[in-house]
Amino acid sequence: MLPSRKLCLLEIQKRTNSEVPFPVEKVVDTRRQEMNTWLTMLGLPPQDLLGIEKGIVEQGNFSVRQIELQTRINELSQQPRESAIYQAGLQQLTELSESDAHLLEQLAPQQPLELQQDLHSTVLPQIHPLFRAAEMLSSPQVEIRRQGAFQLQTFAQGRTLPATLFPAIQDHMIKEQDQQVWRAILAAYQHDRTRESAELARIALHHPWPDIRMLGCQYLEFDPRPEYAEWLRASIHDRQNRQLRMKAIQLVGRCRNPNLLKPRYQQENNVQTTEQGLISLMNETEPELRFEIISAASQLGYQPALQELGFLGEHPEVRVRLRAIQAMGLSGQTRFAQTLLAIGAVEKEGEVQQEILTALEQLTTFGNHPPAQIRQLRFDQQLAAWNQVWSPVAQTVSAPQDSPALLNY
Numbered sequence: 001m002l003p004s005r006k007l008c009l010l011e012i013q014k015r016t017n018s019e020v021p022f023p024v025e026k027v028v029d030t031r032r033q034e035m036n037t038w039l040t041m042l043g044l045p046p047q048d049l050l051g052i053e054k055g056i057v058e059q060g061n062f063s064v065r066q067i068e069l070q071t072r073i074n075e076l077s078q079q080p081r082e083s084a085i086y087q088a089g090l091q092q093l094t095e096l097s098e099s100d101a102h103l104l105e106q107l108a109p110q111q112p113l114e115l116q117q118d119l120h121s122t123v124l125p126q127i128h129p130l131f132r133a134a135e136m137l138s139s140p141q142v143e144i145r146r147q148g149a150f151q152l153q154t155f156a157q158g159r160t161l162p163a164t165l166f167p168a169i170q171d172h173m174i175k176e177q178d179q180q181v182w183r184a185i186l187a188a189y190q191h192d193r194t195r196e197s198a199e200l201a202r203i204a205l206h207h208p209w210p211d212i213r214m215l216g217c218q219y220l221e222f223d224p225r226p227e228y229a230e231w232l233r234a235s236i237h238d239r240q241n242r243q244l245r246m247k248a249i250q251l252v253g254r255c256r257n258p259n260l261l262k263p264r265y266q267q268e269n270n271v272q273t274t275e276q277g278l279i280s281l282m283n284e285t286e287p288e289l290r291f292e293i294i295s296a297a298s299q300l301g302y303q304p305a306l307q308e309l310g311f312l313g314e315h316p317e318v319r320v321r322l323r324a325i326q327a328m329g330l331s332g333q334t335r336f337a338q339t340l341l342a343i344g345a346v347e348k349e350g351e352v353q354q355e356i357l358t359a360l361e362q363l364t365t366f367g368n369h370p371p372a373q374i375r376q377l378r379f380d381q382q383l384a385a386w387n388q389v390w391s392p393v394a395q396t397v398s399a400p401q402d403s404p405a406l407l408n409y
Helices: 002-016 028-042 049-058 064-077 084-093 098-110 113-127 129-138 142-156 163-175 179-190 195-205 210-222 226-232 242-255 287-299 303-312 318-331 336-344 350-363 379-390 404-408
Strands: none
Touching (some): 064 098, 064 113, 084 113, 098 113, 098 129, 098 163, 113 129, 113 163, 129 142, 129 163, 142 179, 163 179, 163 195, 179 210, 195 210, 195 226, 210 242, 226 242, 242 287, 287 303, 287 318, 303 318, 318 350
8 A cells, every 4th residue: 555655646746746745654644634735735625535545446446547537526526417617527528538438437337327427428439439439329320320330349349348338229229220230239249148238139039120130039049048038939920021930939949948838928818829839839831830840849848849850850851851850969858869769770861870870979968978989880880889878778779660740741
């Protein structure tokens, strides 16, 4: 502490061009009294600058410049917002350098709400390009909003955007209609995977425009979580936008929230279509859509979907078998291991055989590992090794039987 006090004294003497002494080694009461004498000599109102210094030092962020800014902000907070002194002080803050913006950003949350708003809307945009870019999102001209969004995306590549910016950005994005602005803002927040980025995705997924909702889906594709799955419920029933619907169904599976299988409010007698779950779509007959529904439901552990995906692994068409086996590997359902072994016992197509081996690797859990050099073996030998992993007790793998469910594909 003492070296810091001496550094402060040297800096003050340098800035005031004087040799005025100060009892830096005395007790705090003596130093406080002498400090008020100094303030009176300089024509400034009394302030507990030692208390400010103590708080800043305890936080490990001690700097003379921060004390100066804290003093100016404190003086400003004591003035009525409509007064000429307040407006003049606010104008003086807009003349600060860009390097002061970070200090001002740290001090702002401790101020009265109105002063916080003025610092973020008037002062910071004038002295730092990051805040200036955020302010551009409020422009009625779409080109200016795009420019601001792109600048924020660029800033975010080097640093996390300040949390103090998010409320204003959130308000702007609720009203935003432009896809390019949305894409840039989501990209600016995406890499952090924070509460703020998830909130932007939620807003996008409830946007009236389907292209904006698709951008929300793309964020969930980057960061799928069970708690985000509910945001997709309405989109899985959107018959007007097939691409969006397909993507939403895929993401329901990836979010791994089995609550999406059933209606949101199961106690109600008449549940709206948009409140229904994935099970309500199991009667879809269009092959591509039905496959995505079966694949997503199998990831959520729905038994009829698991059975039907197993039947598709026996389909006479190679393309269908390949997709089914890929879905089994991505499902995370280890019960598919026996199904894959049974299909592999009779599979003749080399491409499908390789996909079976890949799916078995994807389903491998901790502690279940085949020999290290298994890929150097023939397919039948690899299959036998996998059979030992999943079925330690020797048994014969039987060939699958034809199923009437295949008639839907």
